[in-house]
Amino acid sequence: MKLADPETKPLSRLNDSVDAGWTRLLGLGRIEGGVRRMLILVVVAFAVFAALKPSIFLSGTNLRNIALNSPEIGVIAIAMMLAMLTGGIDLSLVAMANLSAITMSTMFTAVAAGDPALAEQLFPVILLAGIAVGVLGGAINGLLISGLGITPILATLGTMQIYNGIAVAWTGGKTLYGSPSALTAIGSSTVAGIPILFYVFVLVAVAIGVVVTRTPLGLRIQLQGANPTAARYSGIASRKILLSTYVLTGLLSGIAGVLFIARNPTASADYGASYVLLVIVIAVLGGTNPNGGFATVLGVVLATLTLQIVSSGFTAMRLSAYQYAIAQGLILVAAMAFEQVKWRRRLRSRKPAVQPG
Amino acid sequence: MTSTALKGPSSPVLEVRNIVKTFGGVTALNDVSLDLLPGEVLCLAGENGCGKSTLIKIISGAEKPDSGEIIVDGNTYSSMDPTDAIKSGIQVIYQDFSLFPNLTVAENIILTSAVADRRRLYSGRAARPAAQAIVDELGLHLDLDADVERLSVADKQLTAICRALVSDARVLIMDEPTTALTHTEVDRLFVIVERLRSRGVGLIFVSHKLDEVLKISQRVAILRSGKNVVTSPASMLDPRAIALHMTGQELDETRHVSELDAQSEIVLELEGLGLRGAYEDVSFTLRRGEILGVTGLLGSGRTEIAEALFGVVPHDSGVVKVNGTPVRLHSINDAIDAGIGYVPEDRLTQGLFMDKSIADNIIAGSPNEHTTRFGTLDLRAVRETIQGLFARLRVKAPNVQAPVRSLSGGNAQRVVLAKWLARRPRILMLNGPTVGVDIGSKAEILGILRAEAAAGMGVIVISDDAPELVACCHRVLVVRHGRVVEILEGDDVAVDTIREKVAA
Numbered sequence: 001m002k003l004a005d006p007e008t009k010p011l012s013r014l015n016d017s018v019d020a021g022w023t024r025l026l027g028l029g030r031i032e033g034g035v036r037r038m039l040i041l042v043v044v045a046f047a048v049f050a051a052l053k054p055s056i057f058l059s060g061t062n063l064r065n066i067a068l069n070s071p072e073i074g075v076i077a078i079a080m081m082l083a084m085l086t087g088g089i090d091l092s093l094v095a096m097a098n099l100s101a102i103t104m105s106t107m108f109t110a111v112a113a114g115d116p117a118l119a120e121q122l123f124p125v126i127l128l129a130g131i132a133v134g135v136l137g138g139a140i141n142g143l144l145i146s147g148l149g150i151t152p153i154l155a156t157l158g159t160m161q162i163y164n165g166i167a168v169a170w171t172g173g174k175t176l177y178g179s180p181s182a183l184t185a186i187g188s189s190t191v192a193g194i195p196i197l198f199y200v201f202v203l204v205a206v207a208i209g210v211v212v213t214r215t216p217l218g219l220r221i222q223l224q225g226a227n228p229t230a231a232r233y234s235g236i237a238s239r240k241i242l243l244s245t246y247v248l249t250g251l252l253s254g255i256a257g258v259l260f261i262a263r264n265p266t267a268s269a270d271y272g273a274s275y276v277l278l279v280i281v282i283a284v285l286g287g288t289n290p291n292g293g294f295a296t297v298l299g300v301v302l303a304t305l306t307l308q309i310v311s312s313g314f315t316a317m318r319l320s321a322y323q324y325a326i327a328q329g330l331i332l333v334a335a336m337a338f339e340q341v342k343w344r345r346r347l348r349s350r351k352p353a354v355q356p357g
Numbered sequence: 358m359t360s361t362a363l364k365g366p367s368s369p370v371l372e373v374r375n376i377v378k379t380f381g382g383v384t385a386l387n388d389v390s391l392d393l394l395p396g397e398v399l400c401l402a403g404e405n406g407c408g409k410s411t412l413i414k415i416i417s418g419a420e421k422p423d424s425g426e427i428i429v430d431g432n433t434y435s436s437m438d439p440t441d442a443i444k445s446g447i448q449v450i451y452q453d454f455s456l457f458p459n460l461t462v463a464e465n466i467i468l469t470s471a472v473a474d475r476r477r478l479y480s481g482r483a484a485r486p487a488a489q490a491i492v493d494e495l496g497l498h499l500d501l502d503a504d505v506e507r508l509s510v511a512d513k514q515l516t517a518i519c520r521a522l523v524s525d526a527r528v529l530i531m532d533e534p535t536t537a538l539t540h541t542e543v544d545r546l547f548v549i550v551e552r553l554r555s556r557g558v559g560l561i562f563v564s565h566k567l568d569e570v571l572k573i574s575q576r577v578a579i580l581r582s583g584k585n586v587v588t589s590p591a592s593m594l595d596p597r598a599i600a601l602h603m604t605g606q607e608l609d610e611t612r613h614v615s616e617l618d619a620q621s622e623i624v625l626e627l628e629g630l631g632l633r634g635a636y637e638d639v640s641f642t643l644r645r646g647e648i649l650g651v652t653g654l655l656g657s658g659r660t661e662i663a664e665a666l667f668g669v670v671p672h673d674s675g676v677v678k679v680n681g682t683p684v685r686l687h688s689i690n691d692a693i694d695a696g697i698g699y700v701p702e703d704r705l706t707q708g709l710f711m712d713k714s715i716a717d718n719i720i721a722g723s724p725n726e727h728t729t730r731f732g733t734l735d736l737r738a739v740r741e742t743i744q745g746l747f748a749r750l751r752v753k754a755p756n757v758q759a760p761v762r763s764l765s766g767g768n769a770q771r772v773v774l775a776k777w778l779a780r781r782p783r784i785l786m787l788n789g790p791t792v793g794v795d796i797g798s799k800a801e802i803l804g805i806l807r808a809e810a811a812a813g814m815g816v817i818v819i820s821d822d823a824p825e826l827v828a829c830c831h832r833v834l835v836v837r838h839g840r841v842v843e844i845l846e847g848d849d850v851a852v853d854t855i856r857e858k859v860a861a
Binding site: 210214215216219220222223226227229230231232233234235236237293294 | 669689690693699701706707708709710711712713717720721722724725727728732733734736776
């Protein structure tokens with residue numbers, strides 16, 4: 001009854017086709033909730049700081065810093081989004097990234113001690129080894145969650161402690177120095193004024209966007225998160241899906257580890273400790289439904305940029321990291337409150353859930 | 358049924374006059390007027406989307422009408438709010454009953470009225486006698502201390518009725534009260550309804566099930582496209598006439614089965630299938646192009662047999678052959694690989710991804726059948742499949758991106774069906790395919806099944822709706838206490854025979 005009849009409503013048909021066109025154009029899902037909200041937020045955040053402190057905020061250094069800080073956090077946030085898409089979570093992402101960075105640094109230093117030139121030549125092998133550590137960590141998570149059926153938050157809390165513990169024991173809690181110079185070169189160079197690392201971030205985002213929206217695996221990940229029971233009755237092998245998802249988040253952590261070490265030729269067990277919760281904030285802010293089934297990569301990318309803009313804006317205004325933490329929390333709470341209000345309005349137009357007697 | 362004495366020539370307990378309600382330019386109710394006498398059962402019938410739920414919401418105060426008035430006991434309201442409605446004695450029992458599953462029956466009966474009275478402290482001991490009084494008055498056998506989640510659907514419903522009566526309901530509106538009940542439970546409900554009538558309660562039944570409606574109601578009001586097309590004594594109507602008013606077209610519920618070639622190959626064969634405690638020695642065959650009905654009471658084992666064939670709860674003895682080859686059915690994926698599809702009974706949780714789009718739901722079962730050689734989804738093929746099924750099954754929605762949650766029961770069921778047709782299984786089982794589906798959709802769904810069977814699919818319809826089985830099934834299998842007790846064929850496939858065998 002509430003549905004417009006498409007034949008009598010040419011305007012609504014036009015709207016639909018415009019919508020469909022956008023969808024196809026962006027290829028990253030409909031512009032709905034998360035993405036639209038983040039587009040507004042990212043512009044507002046940028047405009048506010050550009051207006052308040054244009055001399056510092058709009059400087060080339062500051063903008064390049066935003067582009068340099070975003071990739072590692074963004075890649076981990078996209079991994080978090082994938083885990084949340086299945087209705088799970090992955091707390092071990094940062095620990096896996098550090099372990100991957102430590103592996104690469106250790107390998108390089110060990111080989112370089114004997115033959116520095118060989119160590120440089122082995123650069124691709126070292127890179128792959130680092131990423132492989134991430135994949136392995138992800139596979140362990142996946143097996144615990146899909147095979148043994150441990151709740152994701154507990155399984156990854158456990159492995160986070162394990163991976164972190166291994167990293168601390170391995171490094172003796174010290175910071176390791178040393179990485180292939182090619183990697184460092186990539187980390188410090190720009191193309192067309194934009195850091196190469198940022199291109200890597202965009203590439204990863206596009207690739208995961210394609211996986212989520214354009215492959216059978218991505219469709220199944222979404223459906224598994226939307227309704228595990230219906231997924232089972234539709235012939236979706238949930239174990240395989242969960243295993244693949246956590247292997248994928250492990251892979252992204254491995255890539256994040258590469259980004260860590262490309263930015264600074266150092267690796268340590270406690271790098272990015274604040275990222276663990278930050279990436280949850282980013283994923284949810286970007287429109288990821290923590291109950292599973294709904295998320296867009298574009299939303300998460302925009303949320304990453306927003307928080308980086310706010311962070312560097314705070315620095316430009318000489319505000320402290322604690323004040324930035326407060327702002328982070330406020331942005332999340334405000335965005336969620338906004339969502340709740342909208343949700344409640346939608347519920348009100350439906351039948352009331354409980355009839356008072 | 359009209360024999361129950363009404364208390365005097367009474368005036369209506371509830372009247373609605375000239376109600377108009379529009380949603381964003383679409384007229385949901387167009388000048389609807391109704392009245393309800395004390396001690397009367399009025400059936401409100403109509404297809405999904407005809408406006409009956411909107412009308413109920415307006416009466417119960419959940420929605421405000423654009424114009425018109427609601428008169429309760431001579432007091433005129435231009436619109437209700439939920440508190441007014443409850444204070445005037447209007448109670449709605451929705452399909453999900455809105456009970457608290459973790460509380461006991463007594464607590465459920467008392468709690469909401471205690472909350473409405475703004476009582477701050479709750480005493481279980483004080484609550485019991487009031488609950489007991491209602492239960493005794495209606496002559497029910499309800500265990501007041503049982504947790505509601507452990508009750509059968511029928512007992513949950515009775516709990517909801519008791520809860521309504523505790524707050525002195527004068528008008529009781531029940532949404533699809535018989536959908537989830539077996540025949541015996543429906544009979545029990547109707548006994549209670551008679552008792553309510555003798556207390557002077559006016560009842561409005563919202564229902565799809567025509568034969569039941571006619572048995573219990575004194576009057577029937579039929580809505581079509583937001584208009585009250587007829588209000589008439591039930592004795593003046595028969596199912597055919599009601600269907601005509603509801604759809605505006607003749608309903609075909611006559612038997613329509615194709616001539617089945619006796620030589621056509623057997624696609625499915627069960628030999629002595631059994632599962633301890635559920636069913637035993639189940640043997641039957643299904644031919645290519647055949648529609649086989651499976652019926653029996655709730656708990657007879659009919660659903661368990663279907664779930665065994667779909668690998669949900671595997672059988673522990675016997676053999677299943679598909680196209681003559683024995684197959685292993687240890688998981689749902691085994692069954693799907695063997696070419697078996699299943700439209701489950703619980704459409705909302707097992708069949709559909711409610712918040713996902715129609716498109717995602719249709720393609721959910723067959724993404725691997727729509728890939729390019731790079732392993733990505735072939736968007737063109739996906740779109741063709743989705744649009745093709747969307748059009749062929751005539752799903753009523755603005756476009757395929759609409760979430761399934763926005764669809765009516767009949768349209769949602771078409772989406773589940775589309776999900777399986779996108780895969781083209783050899784054997785398709787449907788459990789309760791038309792439960793909660795309006796009659797127009799019902800006829801169309803049966804039509805689709807006939808067409809699929811004619812194209813070579815083997816179809817199994819599990820249902821307790823006898824007319825539906827008669828309308829489409831070549832043969833009907835009757836399950837009782839976990840055993841196949843009867844296989845009806847030819848002229849034996851008749852409504853009365855089926856009901857008799859099921860209840861025996």
